[in-house]
Amino acid sequence: MDIKEKKTRIVKNIKVDTKKCVGCRACEIACSAFHATPKYSSVNTARSRIMVIMDEVRDIFVPIRAGDYAQAECNGRNRYVIDGKEYDNCTFCPASCPSRDAFKDPDSGLPLKCDMCESVPPLEKPMCVDACTFGALTYEEKEEPVRAEEEKPEDMEIVFEALVKKHGKKKVLDTFTRLSKA
C-alpha cells in the first residue's frame, strides 16, 4: 500500500438558510427527543443541541448548532449588519459558554455538543434536518482532503522519535537490535 496516497475524509455539515426558518422549533424538539434516554422518551428543548435564535420584531431567525465548550466569554463581540439587519456575535456562535445558558444540560450544567446524531445504524440525516419541513436546514456530506498536519504519527512513532532525539539514532537502533535478539 502506498502510504503517500492522498487521504480524504467525509465532513458532515448542516447548511442553514435563515430566510426559510419560520421559528417552529421542530428541530429543537427532534434533537432533544433523540438524545433523551431512552431514545424519544421526552421533549425538553433546554437539552437540545440546536437552538433557534429568534426575534420576530427584528426578523431574526437563526438556528445554531452546539459546538465546543468555551471556558470564558470572548473579549470583544462583533456586530454584523446583513441585509440591513443587525446581528450580534452570539447569534452565530455555537459555543457553550458562560455568557449564556444555551447548550448546557439543565440538570448537570455540563456542555452539550451536536454529534450529528451519530448512531448505529446511522441515520440518513440528522434529526433536526429531518424535522425541518421548511428547508431551512439541509444535510450535506463533503469529501475533502485530509490536511497534512492532520496526518498524525502513530503512538509508537512518537515514542521512537523522542528516544532518537534523546539518545541518537545509532544507540536506539543498537538497543532495538539487541533486545530483539534476546
Next chain:
Amino acid sequence: MRYAETGFQLEVDLSKGSIDKVETDPRDTALYLGGNGMDAKLLYERVPPETDPWSPDNLLIFGNGLLNGTCVPGANRMSVNTIAPVNGFFGHSLMGGFFGAEMKMAGYDRIVIQGESPDLVYLAIHNDKVEIRDATHLRGKGMYDTQRLIQEELNDKRALVAAIGPAGEHRVIMASIDCGNSSAARTPGPVMGAKRLKAIAIRGTKDVNLAHPAEAWEMCSRLRKELDANPNIGDWMATDEDDSFHHNNFSWGNARVRRKNFWNPSLEERWRNLKYDHMSRWTGCWNCPKACHNLIQWPNRRRFSYKCYGKDTYHMASFQELDFTFEILPIAQDLGLDSYSTPQVIAFALELLEAGILTEKDFPGMPSEVRGRFYYLIDKIAHREGIGDVLADGVSGAAARIGKGAEKFDHNTVKKFEQLPIKLGKLNPAYFLMIATGEDMAITQIEGSFPQDPITDPEMKEEFIRKWVAVPDKKFHEWFRKWEKRDQLPDEAMVEICDWNECMHYLDDSLGLCGFVSSFRGQFGGTTGYHVWNMPKVITHVTGIEFDKDRLWKCFQRNRNLIRALNNRRGLRRPMERPPEDHWAVRNEEYEQQLLTKYYDFKGWTFDGIPTKETLEKLSLGYVAEDLIKRGVLTGNEVTALNDPRAKKGKK
C-alpha cells in the same frame, strides 16, 4: 410517572400573595383530557354562579392542552379560560405559539390565578422558582415593550412573556393577552387586568415525558410529514391572495354593507404587492409544519404579524383598503386590543354618531376622516377615556349604557358577543344551530368538519367521499351524497353535523391541537390532519392512557355538557339561543324552534336547553347533576326536549 402532562398545576392567589404547586388527579386526565375540559371543571367547582366575573374570586386559568409541549405536530394550544365579564358565561379563548409548551417544560399543566393584587404585578416563573414581582413600572406599557422589558429584567431572552397592554389594564372587554405573535383574545384580557396581573413570564427546562417513546415518535414524525404535504390544512390566507370570499360575502362597516362585486383582479394584484413588498417571512407555532403568520414591516411601525381574517377586519369595518389594516394593526396590537371585535365596536360607534344617538360632543377633537377616527377611538377605548370608557364595554355593553335606541344598532351579537359580520339571504339550518347553541361563541370555533356547501358534480362528489376518512360514521357520507342544496338536509343530519363539528373543536381545545390542522379544516377538501380515528392512537402513545374513538367521543360529550351546565347555572336558557335577527333575511321562527328542540333532544337536554340528570350521570358528571338540582336549575325529573309537552304543542 405522568406522560404528556406534568401532573402539577400552579396555584397563585394574588390577594394573599401565595404560590402553590399542586399535584393533580390522573383520573381527571382520562375524563376531561386537559385544556378547556380541565379548566371548565375547575371553574365549575370553584367559581359559584353568584360570583361576579370582575370579583377577585373569579379564576383566570392558563390551561395547557393535553398534547401541547409534546412531539405531536400542531399541538400548541393553551386554553385561557375564565368567567367572561362580557356575558357572565364560560369564557373561551385559545393561545398558540410557544407559551403553553414552555409552561409544560417548566413543570406545569396549567396556571390558576385567583384573587386580586393590590397593585400591578407580574409573575416570573423559572421551573420551581416562582415570584410575584412588582410591575408598576410597566403600567401603561404596550405589549411589545412589556415583553422586552421583562425579558431584560429577568436577563433571559428565551423567557416567554404573556402580557396585557393598556387595554387589559383598563379592563376593556375586547382586550387580549399576547405573547409574541400569539394572542388569547375575546374574554380573558379584562380579567387579567382586574386581577392587576400585567404579565406572566415563563421559562422551563424540564422534560415532558412520552409514554411509548418509539411508537410516539414514529407516529408524530409521519404525521408531521403528512400535515406538511396536505394542501387542505393550515391557513390558506397566508399564501392565497384571492380574498374575494371575505370581501364580497362578508358585511362591511358595522356588519351593514355587502359589496358583492368588490373584488377584482387589479385590486388583487395591488394588494398582493402591498403584502409581499412589506413582508419579511411567514412564521409558525411550536412544532407545526404550517406557517400561518405573516410578518409585516410597515413604514414607521414596528414589525408585526397577523394571521387569517385578522388581515381584513380593520379595513372592512372602515371601508378602507389593506394598507389601513397594515398601518393600524401594530398599534392596536400594542395597545392589547383584539382585532376581531374592536373594529366592530368602532364601526358601531361611528354609526351611532351618524344616526345622532351619539353627537360630536361625545368625540371631542376627533378627526373628520375615517382613518383618523379609528386611531382616535382605539386610543380612547384602550385607555377608557371619554366615550372610550363606554365603548370599552363592547357593542352590547355600550349599547345598553348609551340607550336612546342604541340597542337597535347592536345587531350582530349573540349572547352579547360580537359575531362575524355575515348577513345572508336564506336560513341555513345547520348554521342556525351552531350560532344559536355554540358555547364557544364564535362560528369559527364551532364549524369546520362538514363542508359548507354540497358538491354538485357527481364524480367530484364521489372522489371527495372516497378520501373523506374523517367522518365518525358512514351516515355522513350518505347525507353528503344526497345533499344538493345548502339548506336542504334532513333535520337529523343538521343536528348531527352540528354535533360532529362541535366535537372536533372540543377535542382540539382539550388536547391543544390547532383548529387549522384539525377541527376547522375538515370542511375544505375533507382531508384534515386530525380526526376521531387517528387522535386516539396519538393520545395513547403519548400519554399511555388507552383511548379509542368511543372513549374520546365521550370526553367531548363530557366537556360539552360540563360547560353547558356551567353556563346553565349562570342563567343560560333557550331564549338566549338566537342568531342575530338579521343574520338571514328569510327566517322561519317555527321551524327554527322545532330544530332547536330536536338538537336539544339529541344532546339529552331539556326543552330549556339544560342537560338532564340522566345525561349528566351517563357522562360521570353526577356531581354536576346533584349541584344543578340543589340549586334548583333541575328538579331531576326532567325529560329530554322532544318528550316535553311544550315540544308537542309547538308541532301543532
